Amino acid sequence: MFLFTEYGVCENLRKLEITGVSCRDVYAKLLHRYRHILGLWQPDIGPYGGLLNVVVDGLFIIGWMYLPPHDPHVDDPMRFKPLFRIHLMERKSATVECMYGHRGPHNGHIQIVKKDEFSTKCNQTEHHRMSGGRQEEFRTWLREEWGRTLEDIFHEHMQELILMKFIYTSQYDNCLTYRRIYLPPSHPDDLIKPGLFKGTYGSHGLEIVMLSFHGKHARATKITGDPNIPAGQQTIEIDLMRPIQLPNVENLCNFNELSRIVLEIHEQVRQEQQQQQQEDRTEDGEGAGPPTEKATEPGNEGAAALKEQPVQFVLPVGVSSRNENYPRTCKMCFYGTGLIAGHGFTSPERTPGVFILFDEDRFGFIWLELKSFSLYSRVQATFRNADAPSPQAFEEMLKNIQSLTS
Incomplete structure (x- = not known):
């Protein structure tokens, strides 16, 4: 019964008897030994990253690589394929097998570097090759x-x-290092439930991001990435204190009108940041002086008002989108910034844009400078052993994965 409750083993004791493996062996040599690799992981594949989910599946531990659906079908379910498996089916010590390639399971190795990091190695990489060579x-x-x-x-x-x-x-060749990632903690006052989303990124195809909430801001962090913006980087930041009231549909079709609204907020933010920096320098250099009036922050009233009724939405003329099947109504919009950069993550900069909340499971972002639109759809899969032990652990995880590509 202990195996059922702690690890979710779904096999009955009769099957264990048939295989000649005892419950004690399953626990001691498989589940307890490899317990530290259960959960969600990000492989270190340069800028591309990825999403690995290691689970107990019957009498196996399997590492499933989760892949976005084919571009541009952002609402389709995730795809997944096995990269490795561990079992006790053939002998009394755990067997690690590489599942990469098209020639079936073969000999592999797993090394647990530390609690939040492990590596895999394939010992028979010839199984990954095809008869037709690299072209096939x-x-x-x-x-x-x-x-x-x-x-x-x-x-x-x-x-x-x-x-x-x-x-x-x-x-x-499936010889990779993996670092643990956590799902973001959820709070009752979050705009929507945080979590993993699939999003469109132009010619780079679909990528996976993690939406999380941090007080007055929300962030979308790349779990998979590309040579321009690598995995681990914060692709979008949303200012939840700066709601945007969209113009009517006729005016919304005019890109210049939307751009004017967003750039006014962008300039206001720039001025407030500049003023804050000047005040900080004054306090550091001259000591405490007379109290300075701070810039007034927008309250929550604007966001609350926008929750009342969905409003019509259409992309402005000239804004490109990989997916034309975006929702035609939205619940609310906010000012935000998106990260853009040249190939190799050169000259990165945050540029203004619009965050559009369509519903509980979909949102979008208009990149003003790129004149493009990204549509995001929630990853509906359920992940075990993926919750952060504390909010501090989640924040530390975000810093760690970002520092790998900074």
């Missing part, structure tokens, strides 16, 4: 990863990006 491997990877053939991709820049990702990621 690339075409197979393209069908699985992108749901299309090379002939389907006409955009030359997109072909280059896809080939670059294949070359970069395939060199690891």
Whole structure:
């Protein structure tokens, strides 16, 4: 019964007897020994990152790599494939098998570096090779990863990006280091339930972000990334104290009108930050002086008013979107900034935009400078052993994954 409650083992004792493995062996040599690798992890694959979920599945421990649906179908369910498994089916000590490639399970190795980090190694990488060579491997990877053939991709820049990702990621041969990630803690006053979302990122395809709330701000952190904005970086920041009242649909179609509204708020934020910096320098350099009147912060009244009725929404003319099936009504909008950078994460800068909350499971972001729109849809999968032990542990985790690509 202990195996059921702590690890969710769904097999009955009769099956254990058939395999010749005792409950004690399952606990001591499998579940307890590898308990530290259960949960969510981010692989260290350069800028691309990823999402690994290690679970107890019957008498196995399996590492499932979760992949976004094929671009641009952001509302489709996540895809997943096994990368490794651990079991006691054949002998009394745990067996680690690599599941990468198309030739079935083969010999692998797992090393637990420390509580929140482990590594995998394939001992038979020849099982990853295909008879047709790298060209066949690339075409197979393209069908699985992108749901299309090379002939389907006409955009030359997109072909280059896809080939670059294949070359970069395939060199690891499932020999990877993983670092633990937690799901964000939830509070009753959060705008929506925090968690993982799939989002559209232009020619980079769909990527996974983590939406979390931090007082007066919300953040979307990349769990998967690309050569411009790597995994671990904060892709979007939303100022929850600065709601935006959208113009009517006719005026919303005019990009210049929306841009004017957002840039006015952006300038106000810049001035307030500049004033705050001057006040901080004065206090540090001259000691305490007469009290200075602080800039008045917007209250929650604006956000509360926007909750009353959904309003019509349409993308302004000239704003590109990978997915035209975005909702035509939204609940509320806020001023925010999005992170953009050149290839190799060069010259990163935060630029103004609009966060659009459609419903409990979908939101969007208009990048003013890029004139593009990203649509995000909640990852509906349930993850065990993924809750942060404390809010401080979650904040520390965010800092750690961001520092790896800074």
